[in-house]
Amino acid sequence: MSSDATVPRKEGAPERPGLLREFWYYFRENRGAVFGLWIFAAFAFCAAFAPYLVLHDPTEQFREHFLQPPVWQDGGDWLFPLGTDPLGRDIASRLIAGARLSFFVGVVVVAVAASGGILIGLLAGFAPKWLDAIIMRIMDIILAFPSLLLALVLVTILGPSLVNAMIAIAIVLQPHYVRLTRASVLAERQKDYVTAARVVGASRLRLMVVTVLPNCLAPIIVQGALSFSTAILDAAALGFLGMGAQPPTPEWGTMLAEAREFILRAWWVVTLPGLAILVSVLAINLMGDGLRDALDPRLKRS
Amino acid sequence: MLRYFATRLLTFVPTFIGVTLISFAFIRVLPGDPIIVMAGERGLSEERYAELTRQFGFDRPIYVQFWDYLLGVLQGDLGQSFVTKKPVWDEFFTLFPATLELSFCAMIIAVVLGLPAGVLAAVRRGKLLDRVLMSSALVGYSMPIFWWALLLIIVFSGNLQWTPVSGRIDLIYYFPDPTGFMLYDALASGQQGAFASALRHLVLPAIVLGTIPLAVIARQTRSAMLEVLGEDYIRTARAKGLSPARINGIHALRNALIPVVTVIGLSVGTLLAGAILTETIFSWPGIGKWMVDSIFRRDYPVVQGGLLLIAVMVMVVNLTVDVLYGVINPKIRTR
Numbered sequence: 001m002s003s004d005a006t007v008p009r010k011e012g013a014p015e016r017p018g019l020l021r022e023f024w025y026y027f028r029e030n031r032g033a034v035f036g037l038w039i040f041a042a043f044a045f046c047a048a049f050a051p052y053l054v055l056h057d058p059t060e061q062f063r064e065h066f067l068q069p070p071v072w073q074d075g076g077d078w079l080f081p082l083g084t085d086p087l088g089r090d091i092a093s094r095l096i097a098g099a100r101l102s103f104f105v106g107v108v109v110v111a112v113a114a115s116g117g118i119l120i121g122l123l124a125g126f127a128p129k130w131l132d133a134i135i136m137r138i139m140d141i142i143l144a145f146p147s148l149l150l151a152l153v154l155v156t157i158l159g160p161s162l163v164n165a166m167i168a169i170a171i172v173l174q175p176h177y178v179r180l181t182r183a184s185v186l187a188e189r190q191k192d193y194v195t196a197a198r199v200v201g202a203s204r205l206r207l208m209v210v211t212v213l214p215n216c217l218a219p220i221i222v223q224g225a226l227s228f229s230t231a232i233l234d235a236a237a238l239g240f241l242g243m244g245a246q247p248p249t250p251e252w253g254t255m256l257a258e259a260r261e262f263i264l265r266a267w268w269v270v271t272l273p274g275l276a277i278l279v280s281v282l283a284i285n286l287m288g289d290g291l292r293d294a295l296d297p298r299l300k301r302s
Numbered sequence: 303m304l305r306y307f308a309t310r311l312l313t314f315v316p317t318f319i320g321v322t323l324i325s326f327a328f329i330r331v332l333p334g335d336p337i338i339v340m341a342g343e344r345g346l347s348e349e350r351y352a353e354l355t356r357q358f359g360f361d362r363p364i365y366v367q368f369w370d371y372l373l374g375v376l377q378g379d380l381g382q383s384f385v386t387k388k389p390v391w392d393e394f395f396t397l398f399p400a401t402l403e404l405s406f407c408a409m410i411i412a413v414v415l416g417l418p419a420g421v422l423a424a425v426r427r428g429k430l431l432d433r434v435l436m437s438s439a440l441v442g443y444s445m446p447i448f449w450w451a452l453l454l455i456i457v458f459s460g461n462l463q464w465t466p467v468s469g470r471i472d473l474i475y476y477f478p479d480p481t482g483f484m485l486y487d488a489l490a491s492g493q494q495g496a497f498a499s500a501l502r503h504l505v506l507p508a509i510v511l512g513t514i515p516l517a518v519i520a521r522q523t524r525s526a527m528l529e530v531l532g533e534d535y536i537r538t539a540r541a542k543g544l545s546p547a548r549i550n551g552i553h554a555l556r557n558a559l560i561p562v563v564t565v566i567g568l569s570v571g572t573l574l575a576g577a578i579l580t581e582t583i584f585s586w587p588g589i590g591k592w593m594v595d596s597i598f599r600r601d602y603p604v605v606q607g608g609l610l611l612i613a614v615m616v617m618v619v620n621l622t623v624d625v626l627y628g629v630i631n632p633k634i635r636t637r
Contacts, residue, residue: 240448
């Protein structure tokens, strides 16, 4: 990808025409990715309109309907299409409300981790050697801890809640962005267009943000998709361990934890929340694979 | 060569100190007064408080405290558990074999199934088999393993009654465990059925823990194989008339193995993170469950020490993998 950042261009002039179309051309070739995109769209739709899609209040307890099976089994009825949980709450409504929480977790974690990571990575790539070394050692230190363990310990310090779980996961995921950004920056800095921009007299800030950064974005976008799914998985894992969202929040991992003792009596209370996690994570990973194939110029021509 | 090892070793030292610093800071940033947290007692009198402050060394400058902590760590002194009053170091190494046994078996499952799956998918690229294998790998890679564990329990422990739900061996068997590796100790004890019982307890947790590494290895093997299969020497081998099995199995796989071995080595962190969930669900008495239990019991010296030991272990393994990688692959050394 060569850049025309040094060519003077009017403010608000259109992006290189066809960039998006070119991307879509390659993305569309990967049928799995398109499939993933559709599921992700459905997931996003549930998240956006959750309050209008639910049949019941996700925390309301119907005392006559404990552990009622889904509608297609004996004893189920349309009032609770996917059955109820041990406290008589509607599982379908809780799953939809949970979609909103998981989507929220993914968006916030990726936004925080990526913006922080890109900033630090840019700094490291342009900083003098000693500062770069210090930054990278700090990232090594964070990466030395297994991610879930570090997140658990951070939540222990901050106190268990969904927001703290999100902070912890963002901190744990952020070094990956630093490493990626720094590696791309170091590779791009050698190129002629950057030297040209420097000769023309671009300030360091302009070099960093306007000249180099846009050309480092491809791997970061792919990482964004991957960490979106990691964030959902880790938040659910923390919820499952009791250190994430707290009951009665309809978070998928927390729902699983609450249902654990009923696994041999009522399969639906355990199966459905896990299936929701798996399907959304799978869809995002499918999309991520497609993004990588479409954005990675090395693989494009093969 | 020496230079490569030397620089790699040199980066280990600051990282080690940093990791120690984090575990040192852990107790001090917990909400509440660290002395009350450390004492683990309620209703401290003022004299007792002052005494404890002196005893823990909190009255000295923070850098002196850290220096002492670091020296202690280097001598294997990580404090003692509030609950059991045993040294954290000893507890860790009593429980570690259980985690090692589980992780080792999980890794065997992952490698034995993942390598052939990746090779097959690469050889039959674009065919139905490739798609089936790679779709399954992606499902495995996306699997919330705590849910996967529950599903396997429903099917194999609940419906089929084949495997037990928790623990390492049936309670009717009792024998000394000199090594801590249940499979070996059960076999060595010579008791009828002990080994089978240990194996039945191990199967489900090992499958659960091995799932994600299995998927990663299959995907990595496939892409490494595809890269190698496009090389000139493979074409030469084909032109010489070698059998496809020989080309794929020997010429290609051997060269594709380098990145795969690295992935296997570097998945130790993933494995330990997975062990936290797996051990908690199956009540497997290893360090993952130990850490989670300690967090809930507010047994902070254990959390602090365990955190440090696990991080150092991951670092040592990564260092070893890097060094071995330098030995196998000369290209990386000269960089």
